[in-house]
Amino acid sequence: MTKNYRVEGMTCEHCSNAVVEEVSTVPGAxxxxxxxxxxxxxxxxxxxxxxxxxxxxxxxxxxxxx
Structure with a gap:
């Protein structure tokens, strides 16, 4: 399963890394x-x-x- 989420406020590599780090902890992701x-x-x-x-x-x- 693949899903896309539109996210407000991400502007830089730090933003990207923070989101990847948090979402990677979601069970099943x-x-x-x-x-x-x-x-x-x-x-x-x-x-x-x-x-x-x-x-x-x-x-x-x-x-x-x-």
Missing amino acids: QGVDVDLDKGVVTVSGHGFTDDAVSTAIEEAGYKVVD
Whole structure:
């Protein structure tokens, strides 16, 4: 399963690293990729939930937008 999340406020490599570090701790998330230009976080794996990914992104200091 692969899902994309639009994330507000990411502007630099530090932002990207913070999001990858937090989302990588989500159970079931096996791959995390950040596209800073598009403001998109792509998560792949099996068994992760949207709520868990959103919470991890918020822990990193950013917000998932619709």
